[in-house]
Amino acid sequence: MNIMIVGGGKVGYYLAKTLLSFGHKVSVIELKRETCQKVADELNIPVFMGDATKYDILKNGDAGKTDIFIAVTGQDEDNLISCQLAKNNFRVGKTIARVNNPKNANVFIKLGVDIPVSSTTVIADLIEQEVDYAGMKTLTSIKNDRIVVTEIQIRKSSPVYNKKVMDIRMPKDCLLVSVIKNDEVLKPGNHLVLMEGDSVIVVSDSDNKKHLKELFVG
Amino acid sequence: MQIIIAGCGKVGAQFARIMSEEGHEIVVIDSSAENLRQLGPGFHGVTVLGIPIDEDVLKQAGIESADGFAAVTPNDNLNMMACQIAKEIFHVPRIFARVQDPVKEQVFYQFGVHTVCPTEMAVQEFRALMMGECSLRTVYLDNTGIDFIYERVREKWTGKLMRDIAVPKDAHLLGVMKDGNLVFFNPSQKLAFDDELVFVKKI
Numbered sequence: 230m231n232i233m234i235v236g237g238g239k240v241g242y243y244l245a246k247t248l249l250s251f252g253h254k255v256s257v258i259e260l261k262r263e264t265c266q267k268v269a270d271e272l273n274i275p276v277f278m279g280d281a282t283k284y285d286i287l288k289n290g291d292a293g294k295t296d297i298f299i300a301v302t303g304q305d306e307d308n309l310i311s312c313q314l315a316k317n318n319f320r321v322g323k324t325i326a327r328v329n330n331p332k333n334a335n336v337f338i339k340l341g342v343d344i345p346v347s348s349t350t351v352i353a354d355l356i357e358q359e360v361d362y363a364g365m366k367t368l369t370s371i372k373n374d375r376i377v378v379t380e381i382q383i384r385k386s387s388p389v390y391n392k393k394v395m396d397i398r399m400p401k402d403c404l405l406v407s408v409i410k411n412d413e414v415l416k417p418g419n420h421l422v423l424m425e426g427d428s429v430i431v432v433s434d435s436d437n438k439k440h441l442k443e444l445f446v447g
Numbered sequence: 448m449q450i451i452i453a454g455c456g457k458v459g460a461q462f463a464r465i466m467s468e469e470g471h472e473i474v475v476i477d478s479s480a481e482n483l484r485q486l487g488p489g490f491h492g493v494t495v496l497g498i499p500i501d502e503d504v505l506k507q508a509g510i511e512s513a514d515g516f517a518a519v520t521p522n523d524n525l526n527m528m529a530c531q532i533a534k535e536i537f538h539v540p541r542i543f544a545r546v547q548d549p550v551k552e553q554v555f556y557q558f559g560v561h562t563v564c565p566t567e568m569a570v571q572e573f574r575a576l577m578m579g580e581c582s583l584r585t586v587y588l589d590n591t592g593i594d595f596i597y598e599r600v601r602e603k604w605t606g607k608l609m610r611d612i613a614v615p616k617d618a619h620l621l622g623v624m625k626d627g628n629l630v631f632f633n634p635s636q637k638l639a640f641d642d643e644l645v646f647v648k649k650i
Binding site for chain 1: 500501502503522523524525527528529531532535536550551554557558
């Protein structure tokens, strides 16, 4: 695939290197001369020096033939504008923008960026998945992180300990998918009783984590 | 009106003071406390310290109920992003961005944000002054932009009457500049070599 990367700093450089190793055709747009030099010399790929928020620079870089356009500079405003220009004027296939301020991820989606990537959020999520959050663990997330699959361990102190599944009032948009008892995967039938050491698997809206914690952990 | 001004440099500060004196509720956003101090004791509006592309900062500035938003920081891309947030997410009715780079301004219209390019305005003004001509100016009557277009009479129309001038579509012949004075349209006005016709055209 033809991939254009805006920003040749650390993120851009290693991204280009990684994508090259997958066999993609990569080019880079970068503002600083020395950085351009470095990327061009070390990776042996086309590097365009200039401001990627300018139409002419994108045109010179042949943005029209780009399948994936990735903006990874340290400035959110530059990443947004270059993605918008690439999308509106050169019909690039997909735009991906690095989000430096995690709060801008939603803004980027509303303003037309296909995939905003916030390294802060990615790292925070990874840490959260690793750390056993009071017996709650995020297994995976789908639908652009809006839906999460969570594993929760049942302890004696849990509000649902020794309760039947039918007596648990699940919050809205939360689904109890399975109960794991002694490594056995069980259907959460109405009369199944949750005991210490059981795990429940819940699929829910990502906003509902707090509710799940109150319900299952206490 | 409740107006938010992002950027408190020379333009932002002066704009904020004038609008505040006229009795509007002004909120100025800037990431530098020093810049905000420029407003001086005469300014009676509110200041918010922060960057204008942060939804929380904008909310703190009252963007959810703002009537107008002007982005006048020195960073063109920042201004465009802030204005797009104001427009698409908070639906502020009146939004303007200053864009210093004329090359960018020509492209940024596609984001549906009204831009003002001081560089282009100054260049046009200087050119006109240097050539002893009227400058091309755009005037906004609410949402309608009107261009003033000037054209010398020269050989083409010398001796003709104003009624003989073919007026371009969407335009009106306002009158003619004679020796530095405007004479309003008069069908039987005769045109001289150095006269300058003044057209107004809706953008």
